[in-house]
Every structure is written in C-alpha cells, then in structure tokens.
Amino acid sequence: MEEADWYFDVVSPFAYLQWKSRARLDGRLRLRPVPIVLGALLTHWGQKGPAEIAPKRLHTYRACQWRATELGVPFRFPPAHPFNPIAALRLIVALDNREDAVDAVFDAAFRDGRDVAAIEVLEEIGRGLRVSDVAGLIGTAEVKQRLRENTETAQARGVFGVPTVALRGELFWGEDATGMLLGFLANPELFQSSEMKALEAIPVGAQRK
Template sequence: MSGNDAQATFYFDTISPFAYLMWRALRRAPLAKPFKAVPVVFGALLNHWGQLGPAEIGPKRLHTYRYCQWLADREGIRFRFPPAHPFRSLDSLRLIVALGSTETAVDGVFGAIFGEGMDAASPEGLARIGERLGVADVPALIASTGAAARLRDNTEGAISQGVFGVPTLAVDGELFWGFDTLPMAIDYLADPALFESDEMRRIADLPVGIVRRKG
C-alpha cells in the first residue's frame, strides 16, 4: 500500500480527549504526509461494532480521565476537562463540518472544549465557541450547510474503511487507532514495509482461539 500520495485522514469526535491530544500532537509536529481532518460520531462507531466507550465502564472512566490528564501534563499540552463528560458532541461536530473541517475550525472547537474546559453541549456554550470562529448563529449555519447529513456521511464512510474508534489516523489504507499509535504511524511513513516482516504477516492471520459469550 506504500507509494500512495493521497492525504492521510484523521478521524475524530470532539467528545474524545485522546482525539484532542492527538490533534495537538499532529499540529506540533506535522506528519511527513498531508492529512485532512474528518469529524465522525463516536457513538455510531461504537454501536456499529458493538462496543462500549471507555467512559461507559465505571472503573475505566476514572482511569481514562487520569491517564488523559497525565498525558497532557507530560506532553505539555494545555488540557482541562469540560464540566461534564461524556457530553453531547453532535452540534460541535456539525459546526466543524459546516466550517469546512478546516484546521482553524478544529483548533477552535477542540481548544475550547479540552483546552479551556468549555461546555459545548449547551446552546450558550456552543454559541460562545461559534462567536470565536466568526459564526453569529450556529444552528442556522448548521442547517444551511447540510452539516448533519455530511457528518452522517463521514461516519458511514469511516465505518466502511474499518474505523472502529477515535482518534484514528488512516495512512495508505492502514489504520492507527489512538494517541499512543502516533509513533507507529510515523515509523510506518518512514518505512512503508513496517508490516511486511514475517511476524507482522503471521499476526495478521492469527486464528481466533476462543469466542466470548455475550449475554
């Protein structure tokens, strides 16, 4: 799959603190390949693949929040959780889509939510974020640009590519899920044969030994 000059794709949802951290890391040290930001609905990915989000598992929730704060402090990234989490992220995603999913839009929304801890789930909080981005009427902009339908299309397109979580960086058809896989993505860009070793090929076809019962 190497040798493809097409852009990489950064799939994200503004509900994800890991997506925020990965976005900030990508903005600090750009990849050796251009990439585009594509907002998707994390909940729809979870529903499609039959998963729970980390914040939906009690003990994992606190662990996740502590880990995110530690990561941010360790990486020197400005970070503050919003007033409640998880939160309804649909309108903040639609705002980004309505603004063309530009770096400025993603920076502005992500920075407000996880850089400053603003409430993007309330109409008032979303309006404040919109004002910073030069949007006087967020609901009107969302409606006039068909952002809701475009966000659904983004999500369905991501699922069709095998995306199961956020953040995910897609490079030449390979998926790198999670902030902690960014170094692996960088290594892959430096060496597109990274997954061609004997052991990498073996684990790609590793048989399933047992299937857990559900219910």
C-alpha cells in the same frame, strides 16, 4: 506534503491530545480532519466507550491528564464527560472541517474546560469564526447528512475508534499509535516483516457468547 484522513470526535480527549501535538509529525504528514460520531461507531461495532465502563472511566481520565502533562499540552476536562458532541461536530462540518474550527472547538472543550454541548458556548465559538447564526447553520439537512456520511464512510473503512489516522490503506488508532505511525512513515514496509504478516493469520481460539 502527504495527507491522511484523521477521523475524530470532539468528545475524545485523546483526539484532542493527538491534534494539539501533531507537530510531532514534523512536516511529513498533514492530518485532514474528518468529524465522525463516536457513539454511532461504537454501536456499529458493538462496543462501549472507555467512559461507559465504570472502573475504566477514572483510569482513562487520569491517563489523559498524565499524557497531556507529558506532551506539554494544556488540558482541562469540561464540566461533564461524556457530553453530547453532535452540535459541535456539525459546526466543524458546516465550516468544511477547517483547522481553525477544529482548534476552536477542541480548545474550548479540553483546554478551557467548557461545555461545547451548550448552544451559547457554540455561538461564542462561532463568533470567533465569523459565524453569526450557529444554530441555523448546524441545523441544516445538508450538514446533518455530511456528518452521517462521514461516519458511515469511516465504518466502511474499518474505523472502530477515535482518533484514527487512515494512511495508504492502513489504520492507526489512538493517540498512543502516533509512534507507530511515525515508524510507518519512516519505513513503509513496517507491516511486511514475517512477524507482522503472521499476525494476520492468527486464528480465533475462543469466542464469548
């Protein structure tokens, strides 16, 4: 089965929804989880996250809840959002980005609505993953560096948000891009039509100061 890098941050409910509904890829593509820090990504590109824009925040949360129902994915927001995802991301990195680790953290955060920024919650998750000292494991310099390198690599590839699937030199950003990803898998020439190629040459007409 073909594989693609799947860039994500556990703070993203849309990443949770795409991960938990990845069966839609129907055996054609395996997502290889790559944890990155969304906050660093947003700073790099000079953006704000949707939850950082007051009128956009509730709309985004409603969209997540609605989409979860549409997909049939169990969904509950954690007690506060956005939350600090760094420790949870480091736990996944420390466990070599294993799928069961991704599942465990995401399920705690957005299925069960728990605070995965809390070390006691992470310790409980860790016990389920047979980790006896989560605090010690995620505090190592190696783990911190690997997460930093993941994020820097994503930036270098042009990743600007999460979740993003990187496949054959193309980036598919957002849970709502899953349909386009499936279209690309069915037709590798999807972006080679005259209409699609013309999009690459559209000039910038105005820029905000």
